[in-house]
Amino acid sequence: MARRKEFSKKDILGAAFEIACRDGLEGTSMRKIATLLGSSVAPLYISYTNREELIKEIVAKAHNEVFKFQEEKISENSYYQRGESLLLVAKKYPKLFVDVISYDSKNEPDQKLISTLLSIMRKDDKLCNFSDNQLLRIHSKIDLFIFGVISALYSGLLPSDATDKYLLDLIRTTQDDIVTGEIKRNSL
Incomplete structure (x- = not known):
């Protein structure tokens, strides 16, 4: 045998x-x-x-792909580069990206992933003074916007001349707007 x-x-x-x-x-x-x-x-x-154990590891690997793209470009504003990383991963793995987002929304948040995100956010001078709850609120708003842009991209709702440069600029300026709004709200 x-x-x-x-x-x-x-x-x-x-x-x-x-x-x-x-x-x-x-x-x-x-x-x-x-x-x-x-x-x-x-x-x-x-x-x-079982299969579910393997699916969890596939999802973790997909999250690591986002961080890998991000680590290649680490700078003082690495949290902002997460938007770029998400866009690049979504374009590289469109089917998996949609499934991972759906999987994440149906399951308990990964505490290790949340800790990593908070740690990255705290390295940014604009974000370092926010509480964990405030950072998570900022993160949620930014993610909702980024996922909306990616959904529009997948659905063909964006103008045909919408380049990566245009989309990245849109994501970056919206991230700035969200953070600036939170800073102003905090100072009231």
Whole structure:
């Protein structure tokens, strides 16, 4: 009898992420992953007890992609670069991006992700004096706007001449407007 193939979690996650980028989270099955790896599904269950455990890791990897884009451009206003990172990830992985947003909205917030976001926000001179609740409110407003821009992009609602430069400028100026509004509201 042939020896059963073994794969590392990294190999399995890599194959799963590739499928999720192409087919979305719903289209990512253990059978498709096994086929891509040239195996049966049995070796996958050595590393992952079920599909949902693997889906959580795919979502975490997608979040890490946003931070990876951001880390490549770290500066004093790295939180603002998150908008650019989200736009780039959304364009690179459109199907997965939509699914991850939907997944996040249906599940408990990832406390590690929230801590990372708050830490990044606190590094910005304009944001460092806000409380956690205020930062989360700012973050929610900015995310709603960015996701709206991305939804408009996916839906074809933006002008045909809307370049990445235009969209990034729109995101940056709106982020500034939101933060300036919160600063003014705080000083009242």
